[in-house]
Amino acid sequence: MHVVVNAAMSADGKLSSRRREQVRISGEADFDRMDALRAASDAVVVGVGTVLADDPHLTVKDDERRQRRLDAGKSPSPARVVVDSRGRTPTDSAVLDDAAETYVCVTEDAPTENVDALAERATVVPAGTGRVDLREAFAALESAGLESIMVEGGGELIFSLVEADLVDELRVFVGPRLIGGRDAPTVADGEGYVADFPELELEAVERLDGGVVLSWRIESDAAV
Numbered sequence: 001m002h003v004v005v006n007a008a009m010s011a012d013g014k015l016s017s018r019r020r021e022q023v024r025i026s027g028e029a030d031f032d033r034m035d036a037l038r039a040a041s042d043a044v045v046v047g048v049g050t051v052l053a054d055d056p057h058l059t060v061k062d063d064e065r066r067q068r069r070l071d072a073g074k075s076p077s078p079a080r081v082v083v084d085s086r087g088r089t090p091t092d093s094a095v096l097d098d099a100a101e102t103y104v105c106v107t108e109d110a111p112t113e114n115v116d117a118l119a120e121r122a123t124v125v126p127a128g129t130g131r132v133d134l135r136e137a138f139a140a141l142e143s144a145g146l147e148s149i150m151v152e153g154g155g156e157l158i159f160s161l162v163e164a165d166l167v168d169e170l171r172v173f174v175g176p177r178l179i180g181g182r183d184a185p186t187v188a189d190g191e192g193y194v195a196d197f198p199e200l201e202l203e204a205v206e207r208l209d210g211g212v213v214l215s216w217r218i219e220s221d222a223a224v
C-alpha cells in the first residue's frame with residue numbers, strides 16, 4: 001500500500017478558518033493537480049470532520065481522466081473512504097451517492113442504527129473501539145484491493161495517520177493568503193508531538209497558482 005496525503009494550506013499553515021467551513025485555497029491549476037492525483041488513486045480518504053464541514057464528493061472531475069480509468073477497466077472515480085468512529089456520516093452526504101464505491105471505517109462499538117443506515121449505501125469496515133484503529137482499517141482496505149491511497153484531510157486524521165506510521169508522502173499546496181486563528185485547522189492537528197518529530201525529506205518544489213506545491217517523503221518504519 002502507498003499512502004499520499006494531499007492538502008492545501010494558507011501561507012500561515014491553515015486548512016480552513018476557525019469556522020471550519022470550506023475555504024478555497026487552491027487555484028484552478030492546483031485543483032487540476034488534485035484531480036489528477038485522485039484519478040491515479042484506488043481510494044480517496046477523508047475524516048468525518050471533513051464530511052460534516054465540506055460535504056465533499058471526492059470524484060474525478062475531468063471527463064478525459066474518467067474515460068481513461070474506464071478504458072483501463074476501472075470505475076470512473078476511485079473508491080471513497082470516510083474514517084468515522086461512530087457512523088456520524090449523514091445518509092444524504094455526497095460521498096454516499098452512487099457516483100463511486102464508498103467505504104466507511106467505524107469502530108466495533110459504533111451505534112447499530114448508524115451502522116445499519118450506512119450499510120445500505122456503503123461498505124462498513126469495523127476497526128477498533130473508541131476511535132477507528134487506522135492500521136487495522138487500512139489493512140482491511142488493502143485486503144479489498146485498495147493499494148494506492150490518497151488522503152485529503154482534515155488535520156485530525158492526517159496527524160493520526162502520520163502517528164500510525166501510515167503515510168509515505170505529503171504534498172501540500174501553500175496558497176497566497178493568510179487565514180490566521182489559533183483554532184483554525186492545520187495540516188497536522190491531533191495531540192501534536194513534543195519530541196521525536198517525524199522527519200521529512202523534500203522531494204520537489206513547484207510554483208503554481210501564485211503559491212507553491214511542496215512534496216515531501218516521510219520516513220516510514222512499518223508496512224501495513
Ligand SMILES: NC(=O)C1=CN([C@@H]2O[C@H](COP(=O)(O)OP(=O)(O)OC[C@H]3O[C@@H](n4cnc5c(N)ncnc54)[C@H](OP(=O)(O)O)[C@@H]3O)[C@@H](O)[C@H]2O)C=CC1
Pocket residue numbers: 006007008009014015016017019020021022023025046047048049050051053054083084085086088131132133134152153154155156157158160161185189
Ligand atoms: N484545505 C484542504 O486541503 C482541506 C481542508 N479541510 C478542512 O479541514 C477541516 C476538517 O478537519 P478536521 O476537523 O481535522 O476533521 P477530519 O476530517 O480530520 O476528521 C476528524 C474526525 O475523524 C474521526 N476519526 C475517527 N478515527 C480517527 C482517528 N483514529 N484519528 C483521527 N480522527 C479520527 C474523528 O471523529 P469521530 O471520533 O466522531 O469518528 C475525528 O474528529 C474542515 O474545515 C475542512 O474544510 C479538509 C480537507 C482538505
Ligand SMILES: Nc1nc(O)c(N)c(N[C@@H]2O[C@H](COP(=O)(O)O)[C@@H](O)[C@H]2O)n1
Pocket residue numbers: 006007008022023024025026027031034046050054055056057058059152153
Ligand atoms: N486541495 C484542496 N484545496 C482547497 O483549496 C480546498 N478547499 C480543498 N478542500 C477539499 O477538497 C475536496 C472537495 O472535493 P469535491 O470537489 O467535493 O469532490 C474535499 O476533500 C475538501 O475538503 N482541497
